[in-house]
Amino acid sequence: MSGLDLRIDAGERVLLLGPSGAGKSTLLAALAGVLGGDEDGQAEGELLVAGRRPLEARGLAGLVLQDPDAQMIMARAGDDTAFGPENLALPRGEIWHRVARAQRAVGLHLDFDRETHRLSGGQKQRLALAGVLAMRPELLLLDEPTANLDPEGAIEVRDAVAAVLRDTGATAVIVEHRVELWWELATRVVVLDPAGGLLADTTPERAVGELAAELSARGVWLPGRRLAAAPIPTPSATSALTPSVSAPAPAASTESARRDGGSPLLSARGLAVARQRGTSVQAGIDLDLAAGEVLAITGPNGVGKSTLALTLAGLLPPEGGELVAHPDLADGAAPAPWRWRSRQLLTRIGAVFQNPEHQFLGSTVRAELAIGPSELRRPRAEIEARVDELLERLHLAPLAAASPFSLSGGQKRRLSVATALATRPRILVLDEPTFGQDATGWRELVALLDEVREAGSAVVAVTHDRELIAALGARELRLDGGADAVQAADTGVRS
Template identity: 60%
Template sequence: MTTGRPSPAAIHVDGWGWRYAGRAAWAARGVDLRVEPGERVLLLGASGAGKSTLLAGLAGVLGGEDDGEAEGALTVGGRPPAEARGTAGLLLQDPDAQVILARVGDDVAFACENLGVPRDEVWPRVRQALAEVGLDVPLDRSTAQLSGGQKQRLALAGLLAMRPGVLLLDEPTANLDPEGVLEVRDAVRSALDATGATLVVVEHRVAVWRDLVTRVVVLGADGGVLADGAPEAVLADTAGELRRAGVWLPDTTVPEAAPVAEGDPLLRARSLMFGRGPAVTRGRRRGRGRAVNADPVGGPLDLSVAAGSALALTGPNGAGKSTLALTLGGLLPALGGSLTAEPALADGAPVDPSAWRSRELLTRIGSVFQNPEHQFLASTVRDELAAGPRALGLDAGEVTARIDELLDRLALAAVADANPFTLSGGQKRRLSVGTALATRPRLLVLDEPTFGQDARTWEGLVGTIADLRRGGHAVVAATHDAEFVAAIGATDLRLGAAEVAA
């Protein structure tokens, strides 16, 4: 088997479409596209327009007839994607889905070894790829210890180490801190300059990639290609089509946050130390948790959360934002200090949120994980939204009213009967937010809530959170989205880098 670097490859898409099994609507349809070897394409479109589905099709990972129905044709380098092994490399929206092995170095080396790269060439590639994406951790670091953003860099490093002729990147800078965004973009630029590889990158935010790409293609929400051409021509949007479609244009403005009066205190932390790991033991019903030889991610810190308030947890990848969010959400015990639910939140439950049962959490604290799929339970979007209200014992009429309101508000009505796992990344994120909203908790804890959103759905989430605050609910959000922080009027709690990843 040859181990040389694959030549840049052409991509041909002819009337292509894909419909997931069990879905009435097509995820993508009527797509016609020609990408020449070495072209650098930014693929835009509204949330749910089929961008990720197209990349998965080009990578040959959509599966067979049992997974869905295809029409039209795709080729990469003149061959069907499934036969173009090693030619195209795909970075998925969900980095967890691409972590295979237990140690960082082994995970980056995995694809190279599968392609038959000589052993003495594999590890220099591994080290170079990790350096290019700015993931400065030991090769034997456990992949389970990495933050979501660090896993994203890890997945990209594995892709670059393969040295494919086509790079297919699905929102590669999502969940990264601002410095990491630039590092990853520059790593991609270096790889393209060195190899001449063809690039198709999906993003909602245009500014990061505008100067790197040579072409912009916009998929229509109802199928086909809405726009295609040089970046300056397409992004000028002279007819206003892209703005109406929800595409994030460079001059897109964000709403200003209206002031909200804060109410009763809900949650208070004093000298809080937070982290997670197998060394943590918990006394759930008595509210007594203790840590044995635990290694905290961060702290000590003091904070308070009041009704109507918004708190943003910001900082670099690995600083502990997700871990702190899980702790404030009652899903991890404190490793030191105290975390106390005030009477307005506890309402008769133990003062330590980590001692609460799931039913006690439902109306008190709703948590949205960084990976939406980690909290899906049902086979349809409607049933997913209904799970919490039904667990509360609400009558059928009230459940239906809540679900219909959320489906409309979160732009999910068209996929109400779809399997949650077949949704686009942005739709999955909105669904995960909806599952937390359905039980109307006093405190909502969100991890990267704006991931995968187009301009319209992003504004919808901001409006939903503004309404929550006005209604006396509190919001805590771990995020890298500075515009989101400003738009919801959140207080910014910036965490420093930590030795232990969140």
């Protein structure tokens, strides 16, 4: 981000938009006073918050990071929310009054002693927001505050933010790809240009009016303009998406794959799943996954969606019941996926974690994409061809020499999907695959996943993205109950 001239007045509610990599998160970090030094980035020009340099204005601004894991500090939920008010040296009684009120406002109905590492991604996101709201900052900076939340939870969080802004008169700068959710709250729309400066600084009405066509063409989300990907030709034999094991003929749709008897790959009967042994978050799951179909796992936050995905991916052992890989998937290996070695998993089941950084190993984007194929001992020319194709398709080629950890949130997500695709797995398991994507990135990801399905692989996606489900014609498995219900029963708090 460079060449930016911008003034935000007190009480404004700014929706900060722009293509992936335009610098939205960087600007929020600068405003919060946490940008500086070789590790965090460099700044030039002048930036003032309430007339002071951001470092001198700390305490006035509250920042909710794109990655809630990076914002958790304490081991228990109550202490984590209290951390900010404690640093403001508030009286103890006032601190815990604010903690209770902030957690209630964001719909986080947990015992204060709940261990933070046991929370789901959506619960962590609520916790991060609660910690900032408890500080009652004059400037509220929100970076994708609802990205991992179910639709009901996203509305609850939006309403909590609106109430705080109404009660305190605070200023807000909000980065969000779920623009419909925040559009009515915004008084101003600012769109960053990846080349520097601004694409637009306007009203919400003008953004969806005379500027709509131009902004949409630049990959900027606008209300009512989330479109499915255009049809993509069946990939060639040399495509990086073609499974490494011979697959059945491509299916025209998920329904036809099941109707025509696509090869069965994975089956569960009475499956129970858990992150910690002895503590099931879901049980009694029956499902069959066939080649050439898409399964969407949906449901409220905290019900075990990610845990189920990790179990199906062979990364967690079942807590109970059966999980069996059929011969077409096992290909000579044992029928229990969780017993497979990492090299056996590479071509059979590829996993994309909810937090992309948890699976990065390479020093550069190019090196990251080459790890899987190299582990399979593919010829160097074949590895380079796969990597080049994925870099181009996911708009990561200009970043090939960059560190994976230096990318924007949306770019990290695309890279994590690409690393799984690089080994051509028969099953692709993704946790929130469209997180942080601008319109261009979203359409390309949808097109890629559709190609994977067309090539005969199965796709499992944990998602709250209804448009993704519709675009891929996915079969839906909805989970209910789970961890939140158990916790509510334990504490006597109704969720």
